[in-house]
Amino acid sequence: MARNVGKDEKIISEAVINRLPRYFRFLSELKRAGVERTSSTELSELMGTTASQVRQDLNCFGGFGQQGYGYSVPYLYDKISTILGVDRDYCAIIVGTGNLGKALASSPVFEKRGVHVTALFDVDEAVVGKVFFGHRIKNMTELEDYCKREKPDIAVLTVPRSVARETAERLVSAGVKGIWNFTNIELSPGKAMVQNVHLGDTLMTLCYNIGKNENHYDEEATGEEV
Amino acid sequence: MARNVGKDEKIISEAVINRLPRYFRFLSELKRAGVERTSSTELSELMGTTASQVRQDLNCFGGFGQQGYGYSVPYLYDKISTILGVDRDYCAIIVGTGNLGKALASSPVFEKRGVHVTALFDVDEAVVGKVFFGHRIKNMTELEDYCKREKPDIAVLTVPRSVARETAERLVSAGVKGIWNFTNIELSPGKAMVQNVHLGDTLMTLCYNIGKNENHYDEEATGEEV
DNA sequence: TAGATTGTTAATCGATTAACAATC
DNA sequence: TAGATTGTTAATCGATTAACAATC
Numbered sequence: 001m002a003r004n005v006g007k008d009e010k011i012i013s014e015a016v017i018n019r020l021p022r023y024f025r026f027l028s029e030l031k032r033a034g035v036e037r038t039s040s041t042e043l044s045e046l047m048g049t050t051a052s053q054v055r056q057d058l059n060c061f062g063g064f065g066q067q068g069y070g071y072s073v074p075y076l077y078d079k080i081s082t083i084l085g086v087d088r089d090y091c092a093i094i095v096g097t098g099n100l101g102k103a104l105a106s107s108p109v110f111e112k113r114g115v116h117v118t119a120l121f122d123v124d125e126a127v128v129g130k131v132f133f134g135h136r137i138k139n140m141t142e143l144e145d146y147c148k149r150e151k152p153d154i155a156v157l158t159v160p161r162s163v164a165r166e167t168a169e170r171l172v173s174a175g176v177k178g179i180w181n182f183t184n185i186e187l188s189p190g191k192a193m194v195q196n197v198h199l200g201d202t203l204m205t206l207c208y209n210i211g212k213n214e215n216h217y218d219e220e221a222t223g224e225e226v
Numbered sequence: 227m228a229r230n231v232g233k234d235e236k237i238i239s240e241a242v243i244n245r246l247p248r249y250f251r252f253l254s255e256l257k258r259a260g261v262e263r264t265s266s267t268e269l270s271e272l273m274g275t276t277a278s279q280v281r282q283d284l285n286c287f288g289g290f291g292q293q294g295y296g297y298s299v300p301y302l303y304d305k306i307s308t309i310l311g312v313d314r315d316y317c318a319i320i321v322g323t324g325n326l327g328k329a330l331a332s333s334p335v336f337e338k339r340g341v342h343v344t345a346l347f348d349v350d351e352a353v354v355g356k357v358f359f360g361h362r363i364k365n366m367t368e369l370e371d372y373c374k375r376e377k378p379d380i381a382v383l384t385v386p387r388s389v390a391r392e393t394a395e396r397l398v399s400a401g402v403k404g405i406w407n408f409t410n411i412e413l414s415p416g417k418a419m420v421q422n423v424h425l426g427d428t429l430m431t432l433c434y435n436i437g438k439n440e441n442h443y444d445e446e447a448t449g450e451e452v
Numbered sequence: 453t454a455g456a457t458t459g460t461t462a463a464t465c466g467a468t469t470a471a472c473a474a475t476c
Numbered sequence: 477t478a479g480a481t482t483g484t485t486a487a488t489c490g491a492t493t494a495a496c497a498a499t500c
Binding site for chain 1 (some may be wrong): 243244246247248250251274309310311312314316325326328329332333335336338339340341379380404406410412414419421423424426427429430431433434435436437439440
Binding site (some may be wrong): 266267277289294 | 479480481482483484
């Protein structure tokens with residue numbers, strides 16, 4: 001029963017880690033639908049992979065199933081939630097209240113995953129002091145004081161590119177543990193964890209795939225039909 | 227019946243495709259900085275990988291370099307741009323003008339990559355007809371007519387989860403070639419290409435990494451299990 | 453028990469890295 | 477030419493898939 005926490009902690013590959021939130025999503029849906037029990041085969045169909053991979057993935061963290069039965073949906077959901085820190089009550093601040101910052105502030109993306117937004121920051125005197133979605137926007141000059149006092153875990157970085165790097169450095173110095181980076185500069189993990197989002201990259205991947213698709217049509221139909 | 231289209235079209239792995247937008251980004255920066263020439267070694271440092279991988283990646287698409295010299299930045303930039311379709315003048319519509327839809331509409335993410343937003347759509351009578359960022363918001367009832375007439379390539383899906391699937395189906399029927407999906411349902415590629423963004427997944431990955439980091443501290447400090 | 457399905461080891465496959473000949 | 481750096485083949489590594497014994 002000894003979990004692999006401790007000295008000989010297993011190294012989990014990034015590929016596995018990146019699949020965890022998808023397991024979480026599908027398990028949420030099964031749970032909401034009232035499904036009591038699932039199997040590696042059913043999960044593999046949802047995930048678009050093999051049952052083998054599902055069992056390998058889950059076994060990185062422990063034996064969550066039962067031979068001959070499968071996996072209990074609520075139990076597995078709880079386990080994955082814990083692994084992903086949903087029950088840790090992380091606190092986040094949003095730095096930069098442009099359109100994207102505000103869109104995130106008003107979206108359910110945080111609460112659904114157990115993250116609480118506790119403050120918004122901006123440099124623009126015109127918006128500082130205004131209330132958005134229950135939060136009075138604070139002045140960036142207050143950032144360090146606020147972090148010292150409230151110790152937010154996560155900073156959502158939605159500032160203009162030109163001030164992105166210096167802002168990230170301030171945040172790390174101020175002690176945030178992770179940066180959810182929406183600017184299109186590449187932040188590399190120093191003391192804090194960084195998750196680069198790079199929305200533009202996904203748009204480009206889509207464009208590439210569309211182009212590839214069209215080329216196929218062109219060649220197959222020899223240009224007669226689009 | 228050769229499934230291979232064209233003249234021996236090479237199959238490019240997804241790993242390579244996902245790195246292309248990053249090459250594009252770093253080359254844009256080098257170009258903007260006026261750098262004339264680069265090498266696989268320099269690019270590998272920016273990308274955080276090996277020179278070998280850079281050469282392998284680029285050679286999937288052609289020999290863009292010159293032995294003994296390296297790569298011309300403007301030339302390589304142009305090549306990667308073409309591969310990614312930056313010069314194809316793709317048109318996009320934004321479906322759903324909530325906070326996220328509006329944030330995207332007003333962001334430079336499209337134009338920078340050669341994609342032009344041509345219309346916004348919403349069901350809400352209260353916003354239909356209003357002008358946002360140069361576009362009069364159209365009623366969703368006009369969607370099919372508009373697509374028939376203007377043939378947008380890409381639909382940005384920022385509608386509520388509850389109507390996400392049906393909206394995606396309407397878009398595919400209406401002939402869009404790609405869906406940039408911001409809803410947190412999993413759309414699987416049918417006739418159109420799909421790029422699922424799943425912002426929440428990246429937030430969860432960040433939370434996982436923060437938690438892992440903290441565990442390490444805990445263990446080093448106290449040897450305590452979590 | 454018999455049937456089912458996990459947990460886990462072994463085999464396969466693909467991606468990354470290394471090496472070096474080609475050549476600018 | 478000599479030096480540099482690519483393009484490309486070969487070796488390594490890691491991730492995925494297959495197989496099956498364990499066991500509920």
